Amino acid sequence: MGAPKQKWTSEEEAALKAGVLKHGAGKWRTILKDPEFSSVLYLRSNVDLKDKWRNMSVMANGWGSREKARLALKRVQHVPKDDNPLAVAIADPSDEDSGDVRPIQSSSGSPQVGGSKRSMIRLDNLIMEAINNLKEHGGSNKTTIGTYIEEQYWAPPNFKRLLSMKLKFLTANGKLVKTKRKYRIASANASSSDKKRVPSMLRLEGRQKVSSPKVDKDEIIVPTKAQIDLELQKMRSMTPQEAAAAAAQAVAEAEAAIAEAEEAAREAEAAEADAEAAQAFAEAAMKTLKGRNTQRLMIRA
DNA sequence: CTAGGGGTAAAT
DNA sequence: ATTTACCCCTAG
Numbered sequence: 499m500g501a502p503k504q505k506w507t508s509e510e511e512a513a514l515k516a517g518v519l520k521h522g523a524g525k526w527r528t529i530l531k532d533p534e535f536s537s538v539l540y541l542r543s544n545v546d547l548k549d550k551w552r553n554m555s556v557m558a559n560g561w562g563s564r565e566k567a568r569l570a571l572k573r574v575q576h577v578p579k580d581d582n583p584l585a586v587a588i589a590d591p592s593d594e595d596s597g598d599v600r601p602i603q604s605s606s607g608s609p610q611v612g613g614s615k616r617s618m619i620r621l622d623n624l625i626m627e628a629i630n631n632l633k634e635h636g637g638s639n640k641t642t643i644g645t646y647i648e649e650q651y652w653a654p655p656n657f658k659r660l661l662s663m664k665l666k667f668l669t670a671n672g673k674l675v676k677t678k679r680k681y682r683i684a685s686a687n688a689s690s691s692d693k694k695r696v697p698s699m700l701r702l703e704g705r706q707k708v709s710s711p712k713v714d715k716d717e718i719i720v721p722t723k724a725q726i727d728l729e730l731q732k733m734r735s736m737t738p739q740e741a742a743a744a745a746a747q748a749v750a751e752a753e754a755a756i757a758e759a760e761e762a763a764r765e766a767e768a769a770e771a772d773a774e775a776a777q778a779f780a781e782a783a784m785k786t787l788k789g790r791n792t793q794r795l796m797i798r799a
Numbered sequence: 800c801t802a803g804g805g806g807t808a809a810a811t
Numbered sequence: 812a813t814t815t816a817c818c819c820c821t822a823g
Binding site: 524544 | 800801802803
């Protein structure tokens with residue numbers, strides 16, 4: 499990608515996004531003075547925030563404000579060998595979730611600025627696991643897969659939509675094969691179009707579609723409902739106001755990331771980046787909250 | 800102070 | 812050649 503001089507860290511980006519969510523775009527000074535973010539953004543000026551937001555908007559949104567000619571003069575050099583009906587419905591104000599708490603799960607291990615990485619939930623993995631464990635002949639349909647995942651894990655409110663999107667995506671990519679409304683895991687090959695890096699859905703090295711399906715979720719880092727509840731209780735034991743603020747931030751950020759992910763359904767990579775930013779922010783928020791308290795809402799023993 | 804329009808240097 | 816952090820300037 500680009501080229502950093504002094505690249506913005508994910509924490510900073512996350513803080514900026516959160517700040518915009520909280521105070522609105524354009525209240526750079528306000529965001530900067532907010533103790534919530536000043537700890538992260540103290541190096542940046544209000545103009546930096548504005549410029550960064552401008553640059554970020556260029557990426558996320560096609561037409562932020564500054565690249566009128568940028569993409570306009572750019573030719574859409576696309577080579578669709580396969581016409582995939584991957585139309586993304588953006589103008590879709592239908593679904594709206596009601597306020598429900600959705601904490602972000604964080605990674606464990608090294609929670610420190612600049613280094614926090616990886617270990618997000620991979621819906622892909624869950625789908626694969628569901629299909630594997632369901633062991634239905636001819637594959638499983640969307641509802642079954644969805645139910646399986648919902649029962650086994652904690653699913654967000656808009657999970658259905660995400661699942662549909664993901665199934666479509668995986669099918670288009672050849673990772674799944676769809677026959678008669680049923681999905682099964684593609685035998686071997688995968689990638690179709692341009693550069694494709696193999697997604698690591700192989701934590702369980704040995705068996706993948708083999709038939710040794712015990713519910714062995716050793717490495718998978720998905721929180722169960724019980725664990726989520728536990729975390730929520732932890733938060734409640736904090737100062738109510740602080741906890742509320744933290745939760746609000748985390749939720750807002752997570753929802754923003756998910757919304758962006760939906761918009762950019764075809765670019766899973768971009769979506770991942772945003773999700774990562776959200777995660778990074780969640781950590782940062784918690785840290786800022788209690789200067790010292792190494793509070794972690796992480797799962798995993 | 801903010802929104803923008805410009806522009807530069809640097810990294811990919 | 813493009814991206815991007817950062818800078819400068821001007822009009823509100």
